[in-house]
Amino acid sequence: MAKEKGRKMIAQNKKARHDYLIIDTYEAGMVLTGTEVKSLRQGRASLVDGFVQLDGGEAWLHNVHVPEYSQGTWTNHSARRKRKLLLNRAEIDKLESKSSESGHTIVPLAMYFKDGRAKIEIALAKGKKEYDKRQTLREKQDLRETNRAISAVKRRERGQL
Structure with missing residues (x-):
């Protein structure tokens, strides 16, 4: 089986670009369970209410809706659980210092598969x-x-x- 190449879009948050002034963008990996990946492969996710919170030197994605996998069993994931983001230490430190400023937040812009791995594009943003x-x-x-x-x-x- 050949490994897929390129970027396959899953979900976008177009409202974020309308509501926020985008200052800087980052690409992050996500820690997901098997049923979450299968649900994402079906192209089902919503970033509308999502936000990123930095806690204890780690980045966490909150309120992103990944629906339960239809063929999943008791091992299925909860739809709105918080998910850990995979970023470099330098990126986390930079985000932490900038997001502590008044009016700044971190929002998800897009979720996609890049070379077979689930990625999310997050942005440091200031509310308009x-x-x-x-x-x-x-x-x-x-x-x-x-x-x-x-x-x-x-x-x-x-x-x-």
């Missing part, structure tokens, strides 16, 4: 105010309208030539 969210949406809309106008002009120029 409501007006910041509106400003970001306005900037995206302005950029979209600008690109549409440019492409319309280019189409017209191609039609005249």
Whole structure:
């Protein structure tokens, strides 16, 4: 059996990019049970309420929903248990010092398989105010309208030539 290569996306937290200003991102491994891996291979997970907490020099992923494996037996996992993240000591120390600052938090952005191993992308983030969210949406809309106008002009120029 050939080992799978590349990156296969399981779940994304698009709302996190809307609600938070992303300062720095990290890739971490996860300590999982067998039924959790099988459930993830079916592409079932939710990062919506997830957050990372640093405790005793270790990183823990909380509130991430990995549904129970349908063919699992009594050895099945609980859906919202806390899971240990695998990070370097330097990364944990850096996250610990930065997240202790006011308004900073660590949120999961994406969960995926990379070369057959379950990984999670976490980010050091700062919460956005409501007006910041509106400003970001306005900037995206302005950029979209600008690109549409440019492409319309280019189409017209191609039609005249």
